[in-house]
Amino acid sequence: MEDWRHGGFGLYIHWPFCEAKCPYCDFNSYVSATVDTEMWEHALLRELDRHAALTQDRVLNSIFFGGGTPSLMPPNMVGRLIDRARGHWPFANDIEITLEANPSSVEASRFADFHKAGVNRISMGIQALNDPDLKRLGRLHSVAEARSALTVAKTYFERVSFDLIYARQDQTLEAWQRELTEAIEMSAGHLSLYQLTIEPGTAFGFRAKAGKLAGLPDEDLSADMFDATNEICAAAGLHAYEVSNYSHKLLESKHNIIYWRGGDYIGIGPGAHGRLTLAGRRHATQTALAPPAWLERVAKLNSGTSRQEVLTPQDHANELIMMGLRVSDGISRTRIEGIADTQLKIPDHLLDLGLLELSNDRLRATKTGRPLLNQLVQALMY
Numbered sequence: 001m002e003d004w005r006h007g008g009f010g011l012y013i014h015w016p017f018c019e020a021k022c023p024y025c026d027f028n029s030y031v032s033a034t035v036d037t038e039m040w041e042h043a044l045l046r047e048l049d050r051h052a053a054l055t056q057d058r059v060l061n062s063i064f065f066g067g068g069t070p071s072l073m074p075p076n077m078v079g080r081l082i083d084r085a086r087g088h089w090p091f092a093n094d095i096e097i098t099l100e101a102n103p104s105s106v107e108a109s110r111f112a113d114f115h116k117a118g119v120n121r122i123s124m125g126i127q128a129l130n131d132p133d134l135k136r137l138g139r140l141h142s143v144a145e146a147r148s149a150l151t152v153a154k155t156y157f158e159r160v161s162f163d164l165i166y167a168r169q170d171q172t173l174e175a176w177q178r179e180l181t182e183a184i185e186m187s188a189g190h191l192s193l194y195q196l197t198i199e200p201g202t203a204f205g206f207r208a209k210a211g212k213l214a215g216l217p218d219e220d221l222s223a224d225m226f227d228a229t230n231e232i233c234a235a236a237g238l239h240a241y242e243v244s245n246y247s248h249k250l251l252e253s254k255h256n257i258i259y260w261r262g263g264d265y266i267g268i269g270p271g272a273h274g275r276l277t278l279a280g281r282r283h284a285t286q287t288a289l290a291p292p293a294w295l296e297r298v299a300k301l302n303s304g305t306s307r308q309e310v311l312t313p314q315d316h317a318n319e320l321i322m323m324g325l326r327v328s329d330g331i332s333r334t335r336i337e338g339i340a341d342t343q344l345k346i347p348d349h350l351l352d353l354g355l356l357e358l359s360n361d362r363l364r365a366t367k368t369g370r371p372l373l374n375q376l377v378q379a380l381m382y
Contacts, residue, residue, distance in 0.1 A: 003316075003339060004277045007263020008061040010255050011085060013044060014269030015070040016291050019102075022138040023203035024165070024196060028271030028289055029068045041077045043298040045084055047268040050303060052088035054278060055266065060089040062096045062255035065119075071101035075110055079117030096159075096254040098123050103141050103149035103162075115156040122153045123192070123253075124162040129179045133168055138203075147186065154188055159251060161190035166229065167222045168196050169215035176225050177232060184236045190247040191238065193229055195222060226371055243326045243370055260327045262320045268304060270294040275319075282311045313340050314382040322377050330364030340382055347379050 018029045063085060065078065082097060098121040099114055101107050111122065126146045128134045134142065141149075146162075153160045164183055166176050183191060198208045198216070207213040217225070230240055238246040242260060245253065258265055267274035267285060270293075274285040288294040288306040298304045311319070317340035324331030336344050346363065350356045355369030355376060369376055 002277055002280070003262065003335070004264040004275075004282070006335065007261035008254075008258045009055070009058045009089075009263060010062040010064065010258040010265040011048075011060060012064050012066060012255075012265055012267045012269075012272055012274070013070075013081060014267070014272040014287075015065060015067040015073050016270045017072060018067065018069045019072070020138060020140055021203075023207075024137060024199070026199035026202050026205075027068070030291060032291075037074055037077060039295065041080065043295055043304070044081060044268060046298055046302065047304050048081065048084050048088065051266045051268065051276075055089070055264075055276065058089055058264075059092050060085060060095060061092045061263075062098070062258060064097075064255040065099040067100055069102050069107075070099050071107040071110065071114070075113035075117045078114060078119065082118040094254070096121055098253070098255055100125065101149075101153070103146040105145055105148065108149035108152040111152050111156045120157060121159040121161070122157050124150065124153060124160065126150070126162045127165045128168065129164070129182055133171070136169060137165065150186060159190070160188040161192060161247075161253070162187070163192045163194065165194050165196050167217050167225050169213070171217065171225075173221065173224050173228060177228055180229060180232050184232070184238065187238075189238070189251040190245070190253070191233070192245050193233075194244050195226065223371055230367070239328065241328050243373060257327070260323045262316075262323065270304075282316050284309050284311055316340075317344075318381045321380050325363075325365050325373060325377055325380075328364070330362045333358065333361050333363050336363075342382070344380065350376065350379060 014028070016028055016030050017032050017035055019031065021029060021031055063082065065073070078099065097119050099119045100123045103124050103126055127137055127139055129143055131142050150160065150162065164179070166180070180193070196216075198204050198213065204213055233240060233246040237248060239249070240246050241252050242256070245256070264276050265274055266276065267287065270287060270291045271289045272287045276283045276285060285305050286307040287304045288297050294304045297306065317336050320331060320336060320339065333344055346356065346358065350369070351358065354366055355372060357364050357366050365373055365376055
């Protein structure tokens with residue numbers, strides 16, 4: 001069995017356009033007054049066709065429309081992309097087709113059409129449940145709009161998730177505990193909960209460098225918030241199946257699990273990454289970042305891919321360690337060693353300190369170890 005089958009096979013489609021650039025965001029997204037949707041649809045379909053020729057005889061487990069803000073896409077375009085994918089690959093009986101959305105009234109009005117187009121899961125970027133913090137985060141919606149959009153989404157989709165950012169400026173532990181409790185009451189069984197990180201090159205990054213981003217929590221408060229997040233979610237029956245994702249059983253994100261379990265996935269659109277096993281070798285792919293450059297490559301070279309490299313067995317194993325330790329069931333030691341063709345060295349002190357646990361071939365980060373995930377990965381990598 002080829003190794004990627006442990007994780008499955010997915011398709012990621014990147015829509016790079018937003019109404020505004022959020023100050024914390026380092027994703028490949030752009031604000032554009034006009035978008036030639038016909039040209040974009042043609043290019044995305046061409047890329048689907050090209051990748052299908054490379055990946056025949058596979059069952060597709062998931063499609064994910066990410067961005068950017070893919071809920072700004074015309075629903076008919078989304079439907080035609082889904083139909084083209086269905087023509088290329090057999091769909092799994094339980095295929096997950098996710099579309100990221102902002103909770104504005106304009107985008108919520110399209111949810112019925114997205115459902116008709118074939119989308120069966122919505123992932124909504126709510127980010128905060130108070131209006132002053134939404135404004136600080138550069139969001140264009142209010143809490144009232146978010147609540148209304150969430151109600152509409154639940155009407156059309158059985159599976160709805162939304163994101164919140166915590167460890168925000170001037171946020172107290174008690175305020176986050178109240179907000180998270182409110183979010184759980186609103187939720188449909190899945191939440192993505194991320195600590196605010198200040199990324200270089202973002203508006204927040206520039207402000208922080210200039211000393212103009214006051215009120216960020218220190219490490220101790222951030223750790224307390226992380227612990228509280230896990231405790232409150234667990235008490236509500238939302239298990240931490242990944243370090244930032246919480247859900248009821250059977251409501252986990254199938255697409256993201258493909259990443260974390262080392263499956264294959266096609267990435268199309270500007271800045272999209274992919275991992276594909278071709279002729280027994282695992283390839284890392286990356287597309288041109290700038291939308292005009294990506295369109296030009298597709299038109300002139302019939303390929304939006306700007307970089308493709310064969311991963312060494314050690315690189316492949318290291319990626320699996322890095323991604324697999326994020327999930328609660330961890331990684332298979334035998335699988336890692338089979339990929340790398342050499343023994344995985346697990347430092348004894350990490351086991352003795354209770355940061356890692358090894359049981360029945362599964363290596364996991366413990367509750368104590370999860371906040372130190374980056375250090376654990378570095379200690380294990382080949």
